Amino acid sequence: MTELNSVRRFGIVIGIREQCIAEYRQLHDGEGVRDLLRLANMRNFSIFLHRMPDGGLYEFGYYEYVGGDYAADMSALEAHPRNIAWLNSCDRMQIPLPGTNGWSEMESIFFNA
Amino acid sequence: MTELNSVRRFGIVIGIREQCIAEYRQLHDGEGVRDLLRLANMRNFSIFLHRMPDGGLYEFGYYEYVGGDYAADMSALEAHPRNIAWLNSCDRMQIPLPGTNGWSEMESIFFNA
Numbered sequence: 001m002t003e004l005n006s007v008r009r010f011g012i013v014i015g016i017r018e019q020c021i022a023e024y025r026q027l028h029d030g031e032g033v034r035d036l037l038r039l040a041n042m043r044n045f046s047i048f049l050h051r052m053p054d055g056g057l058y059e060f061g062y063y064e065y066v067g068g069d070y071a072a073d074m075s076a077l078e079a080h081p082r083n084i085a086w087l088n089s090c091d092r093m094q095i096p097l098p099g100t101n102g103w104s105e106m107e108s109i110f111f112n113a
Numbered sequence: 114m115t116e117l118n119s120v121r122r123f124g125i126v127i128g129i130r131e132q133c134i135a136e137y138r139q140l141h142d143g144e145g146v147r148d149l150l151r152l153a154n155m156r157n158f159s160i161f162l163h164r165m166p167d168g169g170l171y172e173f174g175y176y177e178y179v180g181g182d183y184a185a186d187m188s189a190l191e192a193h194p195r196n197i198a199w200l201n202s203c204d205r206m207q208i209p210l211p212g213t214n215g216w217s218e219m220e221s222i223f224f225n226a
Binding site: 009011013015024025028034037038042043044045046047048049050052053054056058059060062097098104106107108109110111112113 | 122124126128137138141147150151155156157158159160161162163165166167169171172173175210211217219220221222223224225226
């Protein structure tokens with residue numbers, strides 16, 4: 001199976017605290033965990049920022065998974081000390097949606113290559 | 114310039130009426146304007162659905178533009194009779210964010226190839 005055939009596309013969302021935007025941008029301009037995301041077979045990762053009608057700021061993420069074992073790759077990523085430190089930095093800037101404790105996965109309803 | 118070098122990534126958002134979800138899904142399962150989106154140099158187009166903390170359902174779109182003249186391609190797309198009919202079908206199902214009259218473009222704050 002080629003990467004093209006096995007790619008899975010993810011859309012994720014989370015709130016972000018107004019007062020943390022500048023710090024979050026600065027953090028994400030750097031090298032951060034870019035290498036670990038690629039090691040976890042995550043590609044073409046974008047994060048977008050938008051103010052929604054409730055007045056809150058939200059982040060919307062998009063990435064493609066090109067590996068063969070998503071659960072294993074995510075477990076390895078989550079266990080990596082540098083990723084744990086990274087998430088600790090981000091966690092205090094973000095506001096998970098009610099009833100969740102991190103990024104929420106959205107449902108894909110359309111895809112056109 | 115190769116496609117890889119010139120690609121621009123877009124994130125867009127709009128509300129959708131609860132009672133229109135089934136019809137919207139069905140419409141987007143078909144051929145619709147998939148050919149016109151590709152003609153307009155839009156690639157890798159996903160739409161995700163999620164209920165946000167305000168209780169409303171929203172659609173989040175992601176696509177990549179691989180052409181050389183975005184404004185011209187969008188103008189040609191918007192003027193195409195089949196696309197006009199398509200947008201008319203979608204418009205009554207969607208709720209643009211306050212102060213807008215269609216999909217809102219989000220700001221990209223992170224990208225990792």
